Amino acid sequence: MPDRKPPAGLVTRPMVVLFAVLASTPLWLAQVGLYQYLALEIVIWMLYALGYNVLLGYAGLPSFGHGAFFGVGAYAFGLLQKTLAVNLWVDLVGAVLAAMLLGAAIAAFISHRRGIYYALLTIAFGQVVWFVAIKWHRVTGGEDGLLNLVRPPANFGFGEISLKSNDALFGFALVVFAVAVIALWRLVHSPFGRVLQAIRQNETRAAFAGYNVWLFKWLAFVISAAVAGLAGALFAMAQQSAYPNVMSLHQSGFVVMMVLVGGGLASFWGPVIGALFFILARDLLGAYTETWLLWYGLLFMAIVLFKPEGLAGLWQDWRARRRRNALPLAAREPV
Amino acid sequence: MALFEARGLSKRFGDHVVLQDVNLAFEADRLSGIIGPNGAGKTTCFNVLTGRYAPDRGRVTLDGEDITGRSPAAIARKGVSRSFQLMNLFNDYTAADNVLVALPQVRRRSFDMTRDLGADSALADRAAGVLARVGLRGKENVPARRLSYGERRALEIGVALAAEPRLLFLDEPTAGLGADGTARLAELIAELKRTVTIVVIEHDMRFLFGLADRISVIHWGQVIAEGSAAELADNPWVRRSNLGMLA
Numbered sequence: 307m308p309d310r311k312p313p314a315g316l317v318t319r320p321m322v323v324l325f326a327v328l329a330s331t332p333l334w335l336a337q338v339g340l341y342q343y344l345a346l347e348i349v350i351w352m353l354y355a356l357g358y359n360v361l362l363g364y365a366g367l368p369s370f371g372h373g374a375f376f377g378v379g380a381y382a383f384g385l386l387q388k389t390l391a392v393n394l395w396v397d398l399v400g401a402v403l404a405a406m407l408l409g410a411a412i413a414a415f416i417s418h419r420r421g422i423y424y425a426l427l428t429i430a431f432g433q434v435v436w437f438v439a440i441k442w443h444r445v446t447g448g449e450d451g452l453l454n455l456v457r458p459p460a461n462f463g464f465g466e467i468s469l470k471s472n473d474a475l476f477g478f479a480l481v482v483f484a485v486a487v488i489a490l491w492r493l494v495h496s497p498f499g500r501v502l503q504a505i506r507q508n509e510t511r512a513a514f515a516g517y518n519v520w521l522f523k524w525l526a527f528v529i530s531a532a533v534a535g536l537a538g539a540l541f542a543m544a545q546q547s548a549y550p551n552v553m554s555l556h557q558s559g560f561v562v563m564m565v566l567v568g569g570g571l572a573s574f575w576g577p578v579i580g581a582l583f584f585i586l587a588r589d590l591l592g593a594y595t596e597t598w599l600l601w602y603g604l605l606f607m608a609i610v611l612f613k614p615e616g617l618a619g620l621w622q623d624w625r626a627r628r629r630r631n632a633l634p635l636a637a638r639e640p641v
Numbered sequence: 642m643a644l645f646e647a648r649g650l651s652k653r654f655g656d657h658v659v660l661q662d663v664n665l666a667f668e669a670d671r672l673s674g675i676i677g678p679n680g681a682g683k684t685t686c687f688n689v690l691t692g693r694y695a696p697d698r699g700r701v702t703l704d705g706e707d708i709t710g711r712s713p714a715a716i717a718r719k720g721v722s723r724s725f726q727l728m729n730l731f732n733d734y735t736a737a738d739n740v741l742v743a744l745p746q747v748r749r750r751s752f753d754m755t756r757d758l759g760a761d762s763a764l765a766d767r768a769a770g771v772l773a774r775v776g777l778r779g780k781e782n783v784p785a786r787r788l789s790y791g792e793r794r795a796l797e798i799g800v801a802l803a804a805e806p807r808l809l810f811l812d813e814p815t816a817g818l819g820a821d822g823t824a825r826l827a828e829l830i831a832e833l834k835r836t837v838t839i840v841v842i843e844h845d846m847r848f849l850f851g852l853a854d855r856i857s858v859i860h861w862g863q864v865i866a867e868g869s870a871a872e873l874a875d876n877p878w879v880r881r882s883n884l885g886m887l888a
Binding site: 314493495496498500501504516517518519 | 691712713714717718722723725729730731732733734738741742743745747748750751752753754755756757758759760800803804
């Protein structure tokens with residue numbers, strides 16, 4: 307009897323552990339010399355990276371222009387509250403829709419491509435969006451961006467919670483993150499996620515198995531753009547501003563590095579590990595040296611060269627070795 | 642009327658005419674064969690029939706419906722499945738997952754987010770059943786990249802078979818197999834032939850003549866002869882080829 311994969315479930319143990327650890331940060335973060343805003347930013351980048359990994363890790367499509375959607379989410383959030391309504395739900399949903407629509411339009415131009423051509427097209431489109439953000443002063447505020455954005459309270463009809471403090475906003479971001487994690491976990495374990503991975507491995511075969519490969523690639527892009535837009539909106543709340551810098555090519559590269567270093571190709575949790583690692587490295591290494599990105603870059607190269615599966619891959623290897631060593635010698639499979 | 646028909650197919654790449662006015666008809670519940678020397682246009686013919694290339698001229702019909710120029714995915718959804726001469730597997734996936742993705746039950750509900758494939762034991766059983774049919778029982782959890790060459794050949798057929806096709810195209814299934822592997826494959830195809838309509842491209846004549854109900858000989862991009870194995874045995878081209886003068 308072959309052993310079968312266990313069902314993916316709705317809420318898993320690693321999820322509960324992750325949420326619990328994050329939720330407990332207000333209790334101990336200050337004691338270890340860090341601050342709550344850092345945890346807020348980490349959660350936002352985790353969300354962004356997880357959504358991005360649907361595209362890179364599952365569908366195998368490299369986008370180097372995803373900052374565009376993160377940025378459009380942030381700008382849309384700001385513009386909506388400045389022009390339409392200072393309402394958390396309206397502004398958030400609007401931000402997600404804006405990123406999704408832009409993603410849908412751009413994906414329509416690139417989903418017949420793959421590999422290097424795909425990557426180059428995402429760079430080109432990302433640069434166009436970044437350029438528009440810088441030059442369209444009247445709407446985007448140019449290089450300064452949109453300033454003095456407010457953090458609208460979370461209104462639940464029967465009462466509302468102010469999100470003005472970093473602690474409160476962190477709590478809200480964590481809830482959004484938790485919902486997104488559960489949704490993405492479902493997504494990648496549904497037939498859709500399985501087909502995306504099949505397309506990554508062999509587009510031709512997937513097409514001859516009857517799948518509309520273009521549509522799957524398009525959807526993967528739209529989904530990751532929507533999540534990036536959501537993360538961007540939260541970021542605009544965190545920073546109380548929206549600015550073009552997050553759309554630049556090198557900022558778009560950050561999310562790629564997070565996912566690869568963390569091990570998005572090997573595990574669902576890779577992007578989460580990668581985002582945590584990246585932001586901590588930025589803050590802790592950054593406190594010692596201006597050139598922290600140089601050291602991070604070297605580490606990135608080392609991982610790509612020696613352990614393409616990233617930190618999650620190292621963890622999986624370690625667990626596999628422990629399981630193997632727990633067996634009596636005779637029962638061990640040769641490596 | 643034949644289940645699958647091609648009328649007047651022509652295909653050229655640049656100046657190079659690969660198929661010229663090819664007529665083929667594959668009857669339901671039969672095993673049809675296509676033979677011919679290397680470069681005769683056999684694989685291009687398959688690629689046109691299964692939607693990889695649109696023909697420059699001509700018509701392809703499945704059960705009377707015109708499917709000329711449709712995409713591979715659209716043709717596959719109509720029940721036409723194929724294997725590849727150069728293997729085309731999902732290499733990171735286990736043998737079972739390779740088959741699972743190709744199951745119509747998975748494809749039809751591929752946008753159902755409430756569905757947890759890992760939790761669906763009926764589908765896992767079905768995938769295991771397909772693997773058993775192609776002789777891969779016990780290999781369910783082996784990643785495709787770790788299977789032996791012969792096992793990968795069998796899985797190649799398994800993935801095509803998983804789609805529960807009305808018509809199964811096999812492109813040089815014996816390519817790269819030794820005598821043992823070829824014999825086992827002949828047994829497997831003889832078994833499949835009882836339940837599926839099959840079209841096989843081969844240049845291993847002995848293999849094909851033992852299996853096929855009807856054979857078309859393609860040379861220089863044209864069908865130069867057709868008939869049962871017995872009828873073709875007297876064909877001058879086939880006789881010469883049998884004497885080792887192929888191509």
